[in-house]
Structures are given as structure tokens and as C-alpha cells.
Amino acid sequence: MSVVIEARDVTFAFGQTPALRGASVAVEAGEILAIMGPSGSGKSTLLHCLAGILVPDSGEISFAGARLDTLAETQRSSLRRDRFGFVFQFGQLVPELTAVENVALPLLLSGVRRTSALERAKAWFARLGLDGLEERRSGELSGGQAQRVALARGLVAEPQLLFADEPTGALDSLTGEQVMDLLVSAAREQGTTVILVTHEARIAAYADREVMVRDGRVNAPDRIVS
Amino acid sequence: MSVPLTLLGLLEREPSHGYDLKRDYDTFFGRGKPLPFGQVYSTLSRLARDGKVVISDVAPGSGPDRKRYIITDVGATEVEQWLTQPVEPEPHLQTVLFAKVVLALMLDRPAADYLDTQRSAHLHRMRELTEIKRAGSLVDALLADHGLYHLEADLRWIEMTGARLDALRKEVRQ
Numbered sequence: 305m306s307v308v309i310e311a312r313d314v315t316f317a318f319g320q321t322p323a324l325r326g327a328s329v330a331v332e333a334g335e336i337l338a339i340m341g342p343s344g345s346g347k348s349t350l351l352h353c354l355a356g357i358l359v360p361d362s363g364e365i366s367f368a369g370a371r372l373d374t375l376a377e378t379q380r381s382s383l384r385r386d387r388f389g390f391v392f393q394f395g396q397l398v399p400e401l402t403a404v405e406n407v408a409l410p411l412l413l414s415g416v417r418r419t420s421a422l423e424r425a426k427a428w429f430a431r432l433g434l435d436g437l438e439e440r441r442s443g444e445l446s447g448g449q450a451q452r453v454a455l456a457r458g459l460v461a462e463p464q465l466l467f468a469d470e471p472t473g474a475l476d477s478l479t480g481e482q483v484m485d486l487l488v489s490a491a492r493e494q495g496t497t498v499i500l501v502t503h504e505a506r507i508a509a510y511a512d513r514e515v516m517v518r519d520g521r522v523n524a525p526d527r528i529v530s
Numbered sequence: 531m532s533v534p535l536t537l538l539g540l541l542e543r544e545p546s547h548g549y550d551l552k553r554d555y556d557t558f559f560g561r562g563k564p565l566p567f568g569q570v571y572s573t574l575s576r577l578a579r580d581g582k583v584v585i586s587d588v589a590p591g592s593g594p595d596r597k598r599y600i601i602t603d604v605g606a607t608e609v610e611q612w613l614t615q616p617v618e619p620e621p622h623l624q625t626v627l628f629a630k631v632v633l634a635l636m637l638d639r640p641a642a643d644y645l646d647t648q649r650s651a652h653l654h655r656m657r658e659l660t661e662i663k664r665a666g667s668l669v670d671a672l673l674a675d676h677g678l679y680h681l682e683a684d685l686r687w688i689e690m691t692g693a694r695l696d697a698l699r700k701e702v703r704q
């Protein structure tokens with residue numbers, strides 16, 4: 305196994321508020337990693353630094369063996385578009401677009417022709433139990449349906465890495481677990497590495513491994529008992 | 531709850547008489563179910579037989595209460611191992627976790643580390659159950675879920691306890 309993405313001793317502050325204080329974590333290719341920890345501990349900030357959305361104040365982020373944090377914003381944003389997928393807790397679907405257009409969006413943005421982008425997007429609807437909802441707008445979907453659409457959008461371009469921040473946070477237990485089940489199956493099939501932020505243990509249990517963030521640092525369990 | 535290990539743990543603070551051990555046990559661990567004197571002394575004599583405690587200061591005219599018990603290296607090692615090893619993750623082990631946390635705080639041991647170790651043992655078991663749930667039948671899933679929800683309850687207790695360790699430490703060390 306090889307490390308695909310890594311944070312080394314990363315610090316980040318929002319103005320006077322330190323959010324990360326020397327966070328380090330390495331994720332292997334194909335791995336599903338859960339980032340856990342109390343509210344405000346720095347989980348989302350760590351995810352955003354790994355994904356190149358935020359640039360650390362100090363420390364390093366490397367992706368596929370090269371520094372990501374020192375790239376220019378345009379390079380980072382094309383990396384995000386071409387190699388990364390994202391699923392967040394809410395408010396991520398574009399309300400003016402239909403569900404299938406929302407799923408096709410990452411493909412359209414990376415220059416795939418509209419007909420073939422929509423066709424690839426449609427294939428996800430049956431797979432995620434969303435048949436018949438292709439033409440709905442996000443306001444006409446239930447929370448669980450919208451979240452599955454968002455998952456499809458995160459995975460449609462077969463990203464090397466999927467970043468998911470509380471992707472089941474707005475869902476009831478059963479729907480949340482269905483979304484996780486689909487996420488894990490799809491990621492395994494495509495060989496996508498997943499970095500999942502959650503504070504729920506039952507959601508983290510879908511991952512291969514967990515790390516805890518506390519006060520802006522990462523504690524990996526030093527002992528696994530079998 | 532393990533009475534012998536808990537008494538050994540209490541003895542690690544300082545050598546004590548059986549009476550003091552019973553009082554502290556009842557205060558911190560008894561929770562309305564006091565430990566009978568008979569059980570205190572039978573446990574202590576088994577611990578002495580196994581070389582985990584030694585008896586000193588047998589005062590003249592001795593009843594059982596004249597004896598002071600002192601933990602040995604063997605006993606201290608056993609307490610240390612018990613505290614550092616996570617408890618087998620299964621439902622209904624709250625009382626053991628509880629005893630470990632309180633003792634760790636009394637003995638100035640790294641209770642937060644023990645909770646972390648326990649958390650990862652729990653999550654490890656939860657991953658196994660989740661795997662069973664994903665691969666198996668609905669009946670398997672139902673059974674796995676039962677275990678998962680109980681382990682999750684333990685984990686919530688672990689989180690809550692972890693967040694309150696400083697206050698708890700003050701309370702048990704007075």
C-alpha cells in the first residue's frame with residue numbers, strides 16, 4: 305500500500321482562532337479513513353486543508369508524492385476538479401439544476417460533452433435507488449434523496465479521492481446507513497480513497513480505520529485489539 | 531465488576547486496613563450495594579495467598595481489623611495490566627469501565643489514554659459488526675445492529691467521561 309495523501313504537522317488559524325495545531329495524518333490509496341472528534345476540534349479544517357481548499361499556515365500537504373499546499377490556486381482548483389470528489393452535509397445541490405444535471409456537473413466542468421455527461425450521470429440513479437427522480441430539482445427531493453444525489457455527484461467522475469464532511473449528518477439512522485453502504489460499495493468498486501469526517505461511531509464503523517482530532521491535533525490509536 | 535482488582539487498586543494508593551478498603555469501595559464502587567465484610571477478608575486472604583498483597587502490623591489482641599495490607603510488585607503489575615488493557619468490547623461492561631476510570635484517576639494514571647484505547651477497541655469491534663451487517667442476511671444485520679447500538683452507547687459514555695475527567699479527578703481525590 306502507498307500513501308496517496310498526507311498532512312505533516314499542519315497548523316491553521318482563522319484570524320486569532322487556532323483550528324489546527326500540528327495535525328499529521330497519512331491516508332493509503334484505496335483506504336476509507338474516518339476522521340472523528342468533538343465539535344470544534346478541527347475536523348472540517350483538516351479536511352479542507354487536505355483537499356487544497358484551505359492553505360495551511362505551516363506544515364505540508366502532499367498528494368501523490370508532490371506538495372499540494374505550495375501549488376498556485378489555479379492548479380489546486382484544477383486538481384480538485386479532476387481528481388477529487390466532495391460530499392458535504394447540506395446545501396450542496398444547485399437549486400436551479402435538475403437532479404441529473406447536478407450529478408453531471410463535475411463532468412461538465414471538466415469538459416465532458418453534455419450528452420455523454422448526462423448519460424453517465426443517469427446511470428447512477430438506478431444504482432442509488434433514485435429511479436424516476438432525474439428531472440426533479442433539489443427542492444423537490446427529500447433529505448435522503450438529495451444526499452444520495454450529492455453522493456452520485458461526488459463519485460460520478462471516478463475521483464481518486466472523495467472528501468466527505470458529515471455526509472449523513474442530516475439523515476435518520478437507517479437512511480444514513482444506506483448512504484454509507486452505497487458510498488463504501490461505490491468507493492471499493494472504483495478504488496476511490498475516501499476521507500470521511502463524522503462524529504458518529506456507527507458511521508465511522510464503515511471505514512477501514514479511524515483517527516481522532518482533538519484540539520487541532522490528530523491522535524491515531526496506537527493499539528488495535530483483535 | 532472485579533472486586534479483587536478493585537481492592538488491589540485501592541491498595542496501590544497506600545497500605546490499608548480491611549475496614550478502610552471496604553469503606554472506600556462502598557463509597558466509590560458499591561453504589562448502594564455495599565461489599566460484605568466477609569467478602570473483603572476472603573478476597574484479601576486470597577490475594578495474600580497469591581502473593582499480591584502482604585500483611586503487616588498485626589497488633590496485639592488482633593481481630594481481622596488489626597491487619598494492614600500492602601500491595602506487592604506482583605499485585606501492582608496486575609493492576610497496571612488490568613488498567614492498560616481494554617475491556618473486551620461487549621454490551622453491558624459499563625461497570626468495569628467505570629471502575630477502571632475511577633481507579634486510574636485515584637492512582638494518577640493516564641485515564642484519558644485508557645479511554646482512547648477502549649474507544650479504539652470498541653470501534654474495531656463495531657467495524658467487524660458493520661462488515662457482518664453489510665455481507666450477511668437481514669437477520670445477521672438485525673443482530674449486528676443490536677450489538678452496534680449497545681457499543682455506541684458505551685462510546686457515548688466514554689466521550690462524556692473523557693470530557694469530564696478533570697472534574698472527576700478532583701472528586702475522587704478530594
Ligand SMILES: Nc1ncnc2c1ncn2[C@@H]1O[C@H](COP(=O)(O)OP(=O)(O)OP(=O)(O)O)[C@@H](O)[C@H]1O
Pocket residue numbers: 318321322323341342343344345346347348349350503
Ligand atoms: N470560517 C471560520 N471562521 C472563524 N473560525 C472558524 C471558522 N471555521 C471554523 N472556525 C473555528 O475553527 C475551529 C475548528 O473548526 P472546525 O470547523 O474545523 O471544527 P469541526 O471539528 O469540524 O467541528 P464540527 O464537528 O462542529 O463540525 C473552531 O474553533 C471553529 O470555531
Ligand SMILES: [Mg+2]
Pocket residue numbers: 347348349469
Ligand atoms: Mg465540521
